[in-house]
Amino acid sequence: MTTPSFVIGIAGGTGAGKTTVARLVARSVGDAATRIPLDNYYEDLSHLPFEEREGVNYDHPSAFEWELVREQLSSLLDGSPVEMPTYDFEVHNRTDETTRVEPTEVVLVEGIFALYDDAVRELCDLRLYVETDADVRILRRIERDVIDRGRDLEGVIDQYLSTVKPMHERFVEPTKKHADLIVPEGANSVAVGLLEERVRAAVTGTASGGSNREPIEESLGDRIATDSEG
Numbered sequence: 524m525t526t527p528s529f530v531i532g533i534a535g536g537t538g539a540g541k542t543t544v545a546r547l548v549a550r551s552v553g554d555a556a557t558r559i560p561l562d563n564y565y566e567d568l569s570h571l572p573f574e575e576r577e578g579v580n581y582d583h584p585s586a587f588e589w590e591l592v593r594e595q596l597s598s599l600l601d602g603s604p605v606e607m608p609t610y611d612f613e614v615h616n617r618t619d620e621t622t623r624v625e626p627t628e629v630v631l632v633e634g635i636f637a638l639y640d641d642a643v644r645e646l647c648d649l650r651l652y653v654e655t656d657a658d659v660r661i662l663r664r665i666e667r668d669v670i671d672r673g674r675d676l677e678g679v680i681d682q683y684l685s686t687v688k689p690m691h692e693r694f695v696e697p698t699k700k701h702a703d704l705i706v707p708e709g710a711n712s713v714a715v716g717l718l719e720e721r722v723r724a725a726v727t728g729t730a731s732g733g734s735n736r737e738p739i740e741e742s743l744g745d746r747i748a749t750d751s752e753g
């Protein structure tokens with residue numbers, strides 16, 4: 524049985540580069556890492572017709588099934604596999620299928636609200652906030668939503684102005700204060716390289732310290748005291 528030893532939370536605005544960072548970092552340790560995209564945990568809206576699902580505010584924390592996120596992450600950290608929901612952006616709903624996720628050494632939880640929920644944050648050893656300017660993010664999003672998510676330009680712009688932008692400012696950006704590290708631009712090669720080294724060390728068991736399950740005062744306490752003694 525594998526019990527994950529290193530959990531990374533990757534938050535940031537839409538289009539910031541969270542998924543790209545998570546993919547690159549996960550790839551560097553192959554099967555030893557699992558990605559948990561929080562998008563898969565949008566509430567099941569099967570009870571609503573498509574036209575109503577189209578109008579939902581998907582950038583409010585209440586759009587997510589947090590109980591399921593907490594439950595499945597805890598199971599993985601206890602070494603048990605989970606049946607992760609899957610999401611279809613074209614129909615604004617979960618699919619009927621789930622993906623079996625086995626616990627691995629490294630777990631990467633990524634999504635706009637990866638640092639929002641207290642319990643989820645507590646489960647993370649390293650918390651990242653990917654920070655990219657809003658103009659770059661909207662340009663990336665337009666391209667992605669039109670090409671990959673079956674949206675039209677007018678709809679993407681309307682959604683951005685009515686919910687995505689205000690919710691980002693109200694709920695997503697403030698979670699930056701919970702980050703241990705801020706990653707500029709997304710797939711920033713220096714940051715990704717350092718993260719790759721850190722997860723490789725976690726997998727080979729050579730990592731020293733740096734776990735946030737231990738409060739900073741405890742992990743750095745001696746060094747802070749020594750430094751202040753001059």
Ligand SMILES: Nc1ncnc2c1ncn2[C@@H]1O[C@H](COP(=O)(O)OP(=O)(O)O)[C@@H](O)[C@H]1O
Nearest residue numbers: 536537538539540541542543663708709710711
């Ligand atoms: N540093 C970067 N420079 C240029 N493009 C990037 C960078 N990081 C990510 N991207 C691109 O931006 C787009 C959005 O990235 P993605 O990882 O899907 O964002 P998020 O998961 O935060 O919504 C993708 O097309 C990705 O290839």
Ligand SMILES: Nc1ccn([C@@H]2O[C@H](COP(=O)(O)O)[C@@H](O)[C@H]2O)c(=O)n1
Nearest residue numbers: 536537538581582612615616634635687
């Ligand atoms: N049916 C949905 C569900 C979510 N969204 C948008 O996805 C964004 C989060 O995903 P990122 O990969 O961009 O981080 C979020 O901003 C939602 O607006 C959607 O458009 N439709």
